[in-house]
Amino acid sequence: MPKKERDRRITDVGTLKALAHPLRMRLYRALTLAGTATASQLAEQVDEAVSLASYHLRKLAEHGLIEEAAPQSEDGRERWWRPASDGVRISDEDFRDAPEKAAAHTAASRLFHTQRADMYGRYLDERAHWGEEWNAAAESSEAALRLTAAELAELTREMLALVRRYDERGRAAEAAGDVEGRENVAVHTYAFPFRA
Numbered sequence: 629m630p631k632k633e634r635d636r637r638i639t640d641v642g643t644l645k646a647l648a649h650p651l652r653m654r655l656y657r658a659l660t661l662a663g664t665a666t667a668s669q670l671a672e673q674v675d676e677a678v679s680l681a682s683y684h685l686r687k688l689a690e691h692g693l694i695e696e697a698a699p700q701s702e703d704g705r706e707r708w709w710r711p712a713s714d715g716v717r718i719s720d721e722d723f724r725d726a727p728e729k730a731a732a733h734t735a736a737s738r739l740f741h742t743q744r745a746d747m748y749g750r751y752l753d754e755r756a757h758w759g760e761e762w763n764a765a766a767e768s769s770e771a772a773l774r775l776t777a778a779e780l781a782e783l784t785r786e787m788l789a790l791v792r793r794y795d796e797r798g799r800a801a802e803a804a805g806d807v808e809g810r811e812n813v814a815v816h817t818y819a820f821p822f823r824a
Contacts, residue, residue, distance in 0.1 A: 636713035639722040646691040648736035664697040664710045744816045
């Protein structure tokens with residue numbers, strides 16, 4: 629099995645639309661968390677029929693977003709999947725040259741935002757069950773800065789580098805067997821210009 633690329637940059641509308649389907653994005657996110665999984669396992673996580681999950685996983689695979697993984701059990705009937713990369717990057721600059729591409733990028737961005745907001749809303753609803761330590765560690769804040777476009781780009785690069793460092797640290801710890809107390813943690817950042 630070839631080594632996965634770090635972040636796949638999506639530059640075509642077809643792949644963007646394949647990922648920007650609500651169920652496919654939920655399946656992709658669940659598969660990213662699991663590392664490898666079958667359609668049955670993922671269907672259970674997203675509360676959908678196995679046949680529907682299988683169909684949408686094949687669509688993600690057609691666009692190279694996921695790929696078949698080595699079997700994790702002796703059952704030869706099971707088809708295992710894994711993400712084809714550690715993540716995806718979608719940049720506005722790749723979709724500016726035509727109105728239909730810009731519209732597809734905007735629609736995808738809105739879907740991703742909605743799903744992220746739903747994730748945070750679920751955390752808020754379940755916050756009482758996470759306990760004091762996790763609630764003290766969780767963060768929700770907003771800052772209004774006065775920056776140039778170049779400074780915003782630098783801030784974004786530094787934030788992503790910091791997140792990647794923690795991601796690599798966590799992956800290395802888990803590979804070494806240090807799984808005690810580890811949970812999935814979502815980090816959502818939005819940095820954008822606005823006028824008052």
